[in-house]
Amino acid sequence: MNPVKIRISNNLLTPSCTERFDGVVDLIALTFAGNKFVSTEPVKWKVSVVNGGEGFLFIEGKVKATLKTECVRCLEDAFFEVNSEIEGYAKLKEDVKLPADVEEDECVFVHNNVIDISRFIEGAVCLDLPMQPLCSENCEGLFEFCDHDELNEEPLQTPFEVLKNYEF
Numbered sequence: 741m742n743p744v745k746i747r748i749s750n751n752l753l754t755p756s757c758t759e760r761f762d763g764v765v766d767l768i769a770l771t772f773a774g775n776k777f778v779s780t781e782p783v784k785w786k787v788s789v790v791n792g793g794e795g796f797l798f799i800e801g802k803v804k805a806t807l808k809t810e811c812v813r814c815l816e817d818a819f820f821e822v823n824s825e826i827e828g829y830a831k832l833k834e835d836v837k838l839p840a841d842v843e844e845d846e847c848v849f850v851h852n853n854v855i856d857i858s859r860f861i862e863g864a865v866c867l868d869l870p871m872q873p874l875c876s877e878n879c880e881g882l883f884e885f886c887d888h889d890e891l892n893e894e895p896l897q898t899p900f901e902v903l904k905n906y907e908f
Contacts, residue, residue: 795836813881
């Protein structure tokens with residue numbers, strides 16, 4: 741994913757101050773659980789950045805997207821709506837101690853009043869994606885013996901049904 745950078749004002753360097761940002765990312769392409777997902781339209785995001793005192797900023801918001809991948813059963817296109825929560829932290833200085841319940845990988849650094857929030861957007865999108873994407877809940881998948889997608893249209897009676905019109 742390309743960087744998504746927000747420029748904070750000097751006001752946000754004061755404890756308890758808040759700023760709001762929003763924008764779009766033209767295209768997201770990511771791999772999750774071995775499946776490649778691509779956005780089908782611009783991804784919309786909104787965040788609030790709050791100075792939590794103690795030298796860090798708290799980032800929270802929402803991301804909305806529609807993504808496409810292959811169904812794991814029939815290999816047809818599968819679409820997913822994502823409406824997820826963005827959450828993360830940004831350190832104002834390297835030596836800042838984060839709250840005890842925050843992991844270092846949930847944090848980025850502020851450089852010249854700029855924060856790259858792409859990591860938080862991508863993480864939020866991934867939380868809403870299935871590990872085994874299906875085009876529909878009742879997808880029957882490919883026919884086990886010949887990789888033909890007839891099961892989703894007209895089920896065969898036996899695996900040998902496809903041979904009935906074959907001339908030997």
